[in-house]
Amino acid sequence: MKTFLLSLGAAALLTLPAAGQLATTAAAQPTATSPTRPTAALTADEQLFTTLVGQVSTALEKGDMTALGKYMAPEYVHYTPDNSSGGRTEELAHLGTWTGMSVKLRSPVKVNHYGNTAITVSTSTFSGTAEGHPFTSTIQMMIAWVLRDGKWQMAVVQSKPVPA
Numbered sequence: 001m002k003t004f005l006l007s008l009g010a011a012a013l014l015t016l017p018a019a020g021q022l023a024t025t026a027a028a029q030p031t032a033t034s035p036t037r038p039t040a041a042l043t044a045d046e047q048l049f050t051t052l053v054g055q056v057s058t059a060l061e062k063g064d065m066t067a068l069g070k071y072m073a074p075e076y077v078h079y080t081p082d083n084s085s086g087g088r089t090e091e092l093a094h095l096g097t098w099t100g101m102s103v104k105l106r107s108p109v110k111v112n113h114y115g116n117t118a119i120t121v122s123t124s125t126f127s128g129t130a131e132g133h134p135f136t137s138t139i140q141m142m143i144a145w146v147l148r149d150g151k152w153q154m155a156v157v158q159s160k161p162v163p164a
Helices: 002-014 019-025 044-061 065-069 088-095
Strands: 072-079 085-087 099-105 110-114 117-130 133-148 151-161
Touching: 044 065, 044 099, 044 110, 044 117, 044 151, 065 088, 072 088, 085 088
Parallel strands: 072 151
Antiparallel strands: 072 085, 099 117, 110 117, 117 133, 133 151
């Protein structure tokens, strides 16, 4: 169960392929889950981190753990809803076994940027197969990103389930 929750939260973070499309169409096409008030344009930081999350997503969907690992800082750790945690090596090994990911972004990627550190928060619903079991879940992810050698990497991830 610990491994499944660890992976479930990581997959939510790493699988936001429609983020760019959602950002450009959310204001024009309200859905049952979107607010009725107008949607503001994305800030430059929100655009940057939405793009980064999309790149991470592409690596995960292709099963390219080498590419995915480039977005994880050496000290990467993921804290899961059951208070367990997993490091970079454990996460990459487990996520490499996942198949058939499908993701729907439920919120824009919100960003608080502090120099070489940024905190992002977003919610997505995703489905796929993990450990031989199909799943669908909505997860909110808070990620601490660090800028090193001109590249943003995930250092800390905190995930929590959100009722559907």
